[in-house]
Amino acid sequence: MEPRSPRTQxxxxxxxxxxxxxxxxxxxxxxxxxxxAPDALPVAPPESRSAGPGTAxxxxxxxxxxxxxxxxxxxxxxxxxxxxxxALAMDAPPLxxxxxxxxxxxxxxxxxxxxRQAGVARIELLTLPAGDS
Numbered sequence: 001m002e003p004r005s006p007r008t009q010x011x012x013x014x015x016x017x018x019x020x021x022x023x024x025x026x027x028x029x030x031x032x033x034x035x036x037a038p039d040a041l042p043v044a045p046p047e048s049r050s051a052g053p054g055t056a057x058x059x060x061x062x063x064x065x066x067x068x069x070x071x072x073x074x075x076x077x078x079x080x081x082x083x084x085x086x087a088l089a090m091d092a093p094p095l096x097x098x099x100x101x102x103x104x105x106x107x108x109x110x111x112x113x114x115x116r117q118a119g120v121a122r123i124e125l126l127t128l129p130a131g132d133s
Contacts, residue, residue, distance in 0.1 A: 040074065041069075041070050043062055043100045045101060046127050046128070047130040058093045059072055060095075060097075060126075064100055065100040094122035095120050095122065096126055097125050
């Protein structure tokens with residue numbers, strides 16, 4: 001085995017810290033990056049002082065300011081809400097509704113009545129935490 005030249009040793013010594021920095025940056029961006037997919041419709045939820053943490057794995061209905069809806073990332077064509085029997089069960093997790101703050105209250109009430117008539121037992125309205133004034 002032939003000895004390594006001093007130039008090769010210098011390159012190895014300067015390359016190892018660079019690799020460490022790249023791996024640390026990779027780990028940082030993996031942890032700080034967005035884990036969930038973006039919403040199917042652009043929505044700015046209203047603020048609330050009682051906002052709590054959401055739970056993953058629940059069914060989410062998104063209602064845009066124009067009344068368009070998306071259920072779990074799929075935009076709904078008509079006004080029908082295709083809910084499964086699991087979503088209607090009494091022990092099912094609550095149906096999460098993320099409505100735009102600019103949505104008229106009458107439209108939100110119409111959707112809530114439609115869900116209640118469909119047999120949805122539990123509903124949660126998602127909001128943003130209120131800013132300290």
